[in-house]
Amino acid sequence: MRPANPFYTSNRIPSEYFCDRVNETETLVKEILGGNNMILISPRRMGKTGLVNHCFQDERIRGCFETFFIDIYDTSSLKEFTFRLGKQVFDRMSTVDKVKAVGFLNCLGSLRGEFTYDQSTMTPKFALSVGQIRRPELTLDEIFSYLEGLDKPCVIAIDEFQRIADYEEKNVEAMLRTKIQRLTNVRFIFSGSERHTLSLMFSSQSRPFYRSAGVLELLPIDEPVYVAFASRLFADYGKTISREAIVAAYRLMDGYTYFIKRTLNHVFWETPQDWEVTEDEIPRRVDEILDSESATFKDILSMLTMNQRLLLSAIAIDRKAVNILSAEFVSRHNLGVPSSVQSSARSLLKKGFISRLDSTYYIDDKFLELWLRREAGV
Numbered sequence: 514m515r516p517a518n519p520f521y522t523s524n525r526i527p528s529e530y531f532c533d534r535v536n537e538t539e540t541l542v543k544e545i546l547g548g549n550n551m552i553l554i555s556p557r558r559m560g561k562t563g564l565v566n567h568c569f570q571d572e573r574i575r576g577c578f579e580t581f582f583i584d585i586y587d588t589s590s591l592k593e594f595t596f597r598l599g600k601q602v603f604d605r606m607s608t609v610d611k612v613k614a615v616g617f618l619n620c621l622g623s624l625r626g627e628f629t630y631d632q633s634t635m636t637p638k639f640a641l642s643v644g645q646i647r648r649p650e651l652t653l654d655e656i657f658s659y660l661e662g663l664d665k666p667c668v669i670a671i672d673e674f675q676r677i678a679d680y681e682e683k684n685v686e687a688m689l690r691t692k693i694q695r696l697t698n699v700r701f702i703f704s705g706s707e708r709h710t711l712s713l714m715f716s717s718q719s720r721p722f723y724r725s726a727g728v729l730e731l732l733p734i735d736e737p738v739y740v741a742f743a744s745r746l747f748a749d750y751g752k753t754i755s756r757e758a759i760v761a762a763y764r765l766m767d768g769y770t771y772f773i774k775r776t777l778n779h780v781f782w783e784t785p786q787d788w789e790v791t792e793d794e795i796p797r798r799v800d801e802i803l804d805s806e807s808a809t810f811k812d813i814l815s816m817l818t819m820n821q822r823l824l825l826s827a828i829a830i831d832r833k834a835v836n837i838l839s840a841e842f843v844s845r846h847n848l849g850v851p852s853s854v855q856s857s858a859r860s861l862l863k864k865g866f867i868s869r870l871d872s873t874y875y876i877d878d879k880f881l882e883l884w885l886r887r888e889a890g891v
């Protein structure tokens with residue numbers, strides 16, 4: 514059955530509703546088939562997870578590999594990393610068959626006795642807590658050696674991989690690198706949105722992962738390609754949207770896949786069958802979305818200090834803010850003194866409100882950016 518709205522936001526997108534990424538898919542699939550590991554970098558919400566899932570659905574991968582996906586954004590220790598990987602392998606194997614899942618648990622000698630079975634069906638359960646992993650390095654060895662022994666090669670995608678650099682245990686980066694290097698049956702896709710941290714990990718000679726994987730940078734989908742895609746989806750449902758209207762949405766959202774999609778999702782709902790959406794309708798529809806997000810944004814901002822709020826708003830106003838410590842920037846936005854701007858920038862970066870590319874700061878959440886601009890009367 515086709516979805517009621519073709520711009521639905523999900524991470525598993527059937528190919529009919531998946532836009533482009535033909536070259537990126539080819540690159541990733543070919544590198545994996547060629548036995549290489551890859552790093553996938555893009556700003557937030559550009560489509561990393563969607564692309565990885567798309568590649569996992571590709572016949573060449575799906576037919577030959579076991580695939581695993583973990584997001585380690587909210588992990589802070591090797592224990593949690595190991596737990597998450599173990600749970601994902603267990604869950605995947607359980608969907609293949611029960612015997613495989615039991616086989617996996619049996620390989621985890623370091624955790625022997627920690628698992629439970631559903632007595633009536635004899636189905637194993639991964640009823641384990643992070644705390645029960647007492648020797649994460651050993652457990653990780655067991656997980657990897659299980660994967661090495663599988664009759665199919667494996668691909669493990671690890672999202673927000675840069676997190677491992679801040680794990681509480683020492684030298685996790687070097688230790689993981691050594692283990693990964695030894696694997697012959699397992700390929701990796703490391704992805705993340707902290708471009709600066711990730712590229713340091715893979716391009717500094719002093720770091721363990723130095724040049725250990727190819728790099729793929731995910732840029733916005735080309736504007737004309739997106740326009741053709743979105744027009745087709747409207748037409749498929751008997752609705753019409755002008756080329757200029759799609760371009761307006763694309764540009765307002767700076768090419769960010771997620772935000773364009775959310776905008777067109779709303780526009781689609783609001784468009785009757787015999788109506789043509791024109792360019793001038795887009796700002797009004799975006800305003801409606803911002804209205805609906807307003808309460809959430811106010812809540813979020815109330816958790817920031819006044820200085821952080823002022824800086825966030827200043828960055829929204831400039832969209833791409835450069836030289837934020839300069840007297841010009843500080844005085845133009847009434848930010849007080851550069852030292853407080855510096856500490857505010859540090860905490861906004863840490864909390865993920867802003868991103869940085871070289872010396873340019875910007876807000877990835879395009880709705881928040883537009884909302885802040887609207888509040889500031891820009």
Ligand SMILES: Nc1ncnc2c1ncn2[C@@H]1O[C@H](COP(=O)(O)OP(=O)(O)OP(=O)(O)O)[C@@H](O)[C@H]1O
Nearest residue numbers: 522523531532557558559560561562563706770771
């Ligand atoms: N090629 C595509 N065609 C259509 N929709 C897409 C495409 N790529 C991504 N999307 C949509 O865009 C949204 C964001 O994609 P995704 O979650 O993959 O981004 P991400 O880079 O992993 O984000 P994050 O940094 O938040 O993890 C999702 O709702 C997804 O459905």
Ligand SMILES: [Mg+2]
Nearest residue numbers: 561562563672
């Ligand atoms: Mg993602």
